[in-house]
Amino acid sequence: MTSVQETHEPGTSDSAVHRPNALVRQWQSFWAAVQFLTHIPVPAVLLADARDERPRLQLATLYFPLVGSLIGLVTGTVIWFASHLWPLWLAVGLGLAVEAILTGALHEDALADCCDALGGGWTRADVLRILDDSRLGSYGVLGLTLALFLRAGALAALEPSLMLPAVIASATLGRWAMILALALLAPLPDRPSLTQQAGRQTFGHVLGGAVLAVAGSLPLAVVSPLRLGLSVAAVLAVTAVFAFYLQRRIGGMTGDGIGAICYISQIAVLLCCCARLGITLRP
Template identity: 45%
Template sequence: MRWWAPPLLALQFLTRIPVPITARLSAAEAREGLIRAVGWFPLVGALVGCVTAVVAVAAGSMWPAIVAVPIALIVEARMTGAFHEDAVADFYDAFGGGYTTDDVLRIMKDSRVGSYGALGLLLAVGLRMGLTVVLLGGEAWYATAAIVAAACFGRLIAVALMAIVRPVGSGLGKDVTGRVGGATLMLAIATAAPGVAAFLLLEPLRLIVVVAVALMFLGWFRALLLRRIGGSTGDCLGFAAYAGQLILLLAATAGR
């Protein structure tokens, strides 16, 4: 396996940024590289967060925060293909409208968005927008650190969920997530360090609270997934990533 393959495949998987060099990989290398790429997801999240933060702060210097934040989220959605937002909508539709395991899995595969998905996505994005508006109302450096840390931490939560809940279904997604274990999680924690470092230095106690709340969320979410569908899917992972992002943003804005 070429050393550069996992991080670049992680970038290619989580964003729409062209990575033409990955075309040099054979099918077997690409498959194995994608499995190893999971550990690099938090670092890619930090990159996405950097872009969002820079756009938000720059736009905030010209327009009110209520205008600047949607501009930043539009740029981010274009960069990521609204990857996690799509998962949030599918998750709410499936778990809100499905009664049996088969119902939940069937609805998650349906590309149409129902009332549960529309409302859930609206509330999730609206909450994130509101929290980011609050951040932009304060110091630019603090807002940047929190936005980057949240994007990084959300992807780390998704990797943690892969490590503690087996996948359901079939295909490449199951092959990738089914091989995530302790070593991959440790790599993900290491690659998350640059993204959360600034926030850790600024607000160590808040980050401790974030980790504690995230662990409680993971315990609750794992029990829910095992009870309802017997495992996890890509949409569940995307929902977990968005939830992790919101947890950190809520902590960063509390009392500000």
């Protein structure tokens, strides 16, 4: 009885044999981004091998804006359809509820945790301790309530022609802000997390994510280039200020930090899109 043995090319190692090609790695990274940002079950066959966890997560961040565009498309479509059956404020509430189910309220939870920790913690140790506490305090409740109110109010104030483009652009730019935040501020080294595995983002990742962010924001650019320009400026400002604040308070970025930046950036984009600029937009 003969046995079949694996044959390798001379000079190759086991890791080289099992390493997927570039296209497969990008495909796996996209699904890793879906897994990271949503509650959609992703089959293991679509993800990289566990031995490649860190490189996969580092590449996955590149696709955050694309996943954000898809999330925004779902949210905006639900609001658009629901607005034909119910008043707009009910349609907005339904759209946000569907999005929360789709994402597992990931960014809402991060924002509430950050409000609790940064509002109630006086020292670095206090902030990190509160971040680890799963209980929600008064700062978290107040911060999340105000954030939901601002986001829902901005959505309800949008002109009909801006609804879908603005929702998609806000979701897209919000996820791009996560990449930018990790480029401006490295994850805390003493807190093991998926954010730490993603690591400090390079200029190439920021630029690559920006390309996808621009693509996802094209509908808004067609309807109102001025509002898109203001939105990008607002996202840059929010990300830079929040990253600087986290640097001063705790000395690095956390998963809750990038989640809060994402949500606040989305609100900033929507506020830019519903602002009264003294111009007439044709539907």
